[in-house]
Amino acid sequence: MQHAIHPAYGPVVFRDKAADFAFLTRSTLGSDRTVEWEDGRTYPVVDVEISSASHPFHTGTARVLDAAGRVERFEWRYGREAA
Template sequence: MRHGIHPEYRHVVFRDRAADFAFLTRSTMDSDRTIEWEDGRTYPVVDVEISSASHPFYTGNARVVDTAGRVERFNRRYQRK
């Protein structure tokens, strides 16, 4: 591998603001904002919209979609006369 062409691989905190959940991992992402972690060190923080703490697949909180209303509306609109 050539030196100097790869991004720096460092510790980064990913924070899900919707679920008030954060985790420390390693990544090549960088951020101007920082956060002081539980170990007392300061790390760059990246805010994410969704994580395993807020995703419906992992939490079990799924939205219910009214499919019966959609089917009836489709049939009314496109039924044969």
């Protein structure tokens, strides 16, 4: 591996403000803002819009679309082509 061409890889806190959820992991992302973590150390913090704590798929609030109803509605609007 060549030296001095790769970004710095270190601990970063990702914070989802909507769900009041944060987790510490390693990343090449950096930030000027910092936060004091549970272990007493200070880490860079990156705010994210969606995480596993707020995503509808992971929280169980995802809606299931009625695919059959959508097809029928399309055929009603635009008609079915004659074969």
